[in-house]
Ligand SMILES: Nc1ncnc2c1ncn2[C@@H]1O[C@H](COP(=O)(O)OP(=O)(O)OP(=O)(O)O)[C@@H](O)[C@H]1O
């Protein structure tokens with residue numbers, strides 16, 4: 001069931017366009033991420049849904065109701081920002097109770113709800129602490145509990161992990177996803193970190209310059225990016241320049257330096273015979289050693305650089321005048337290569353993406 005719907009939403013600040021003709025449909029209970037580079041309009045989109053920013057054009061509906069003109073307090077939306085925003089002069093308990101006290105709930109009910117929220121975010125026993133006595137991750141848990149305790153219809157998270165160190169970010173990624181699942185709350189998550197979006201989301205909208213470029217599951221966005229920009233923004237990519245030889249439905253055969261390989265055309269993409277086409281292959285999809293001679297396509301290359309990283313070994317392979325990075329698991333059954341070794345470069349036909 002569609003729960004949140006943006007229809008041709010735009011936001012102009014003077015002459016600059018922050019968001020342009022945005023159409024989005026978010027399902028009930030979904031974990032939906034807005035992913036894109038700085039300044040692409042993610043926070044503006046979130047703020048329009050929360051009611052802090054008024055759209056220039058278009059309509060926003062929540063659960064079938066037009067909320068476009070409603071003030072924030074009439075929308076039943078909880079929002080968590082990157083910089084915690086918990087009150088330093090209040091204990092953890094009072095911080096979490098704040099929204100319930102404002103709603104004038106009976107004291108016994110407040111205590112019961114705050115205790116439940118504390119348990120949910122794994123902070124039971126911390127009720128008497130102040131902000132200065134908490135780590136960054138703990139502060140962010142309190143910020144989330146403060147929002148969850150008022151049981152909003154929608155949870156908005158605007159880069160909630162960006163103030164945390166790398167290790168804490170990793171931990172909180174899984175933790176937020178699990179909480180969201182167990183509460184079942186419709187969540188919109190804003191980030192410019194592709195690994196956060198891939199790890200947590202049911203679906204991702206990739207944005208650039210105020211526009212949505214592609215919407216899909218993490219697998220679709222990573223494995224079938226609709227453009228070169230998306231391919232390069234999400235994950236690491238090898239992009240080989242070639243020429244389209246032939247197109248059969250979604251399969252495009254491509255000439256790369258005299259060798260024919262194939263790639264899949266993704267969402268809204270078409271190729272024309274003779275046109276320049278880029279072939280995308282992810283480093284971990286490429287194999288340098290294969291006993292299966294039926295595997296196509298195959299290019300001849302030479303090892304130009306070896307980067308040992310413990311669990312994986314990365315090779316930079318020269319193919320004609322182009323290069324690819326290849327990531328090989330460090331396993332005893334896979335032979336190590338040396339500099340200047342000649343190799344055959346393989347991948348499953350499915351793993352190549354053709355981008356016109
Ligand atoms: N109140 C405002 N007045 C004028 N311009 C604004 C205002 N708010 C945002 N903008 C502009 O709108 C564009 C989108 O901003 P927004 O904050 O939505 O980007 P973002 O994707 O959240 O970026 P970041 O990842 O850096 O937070 C930017 O060019 C920004 O400068």
Ligand SMILES: [Mg+2]
Pocket residue numbers: 042043044
């Ligand atoms: Mg922002």
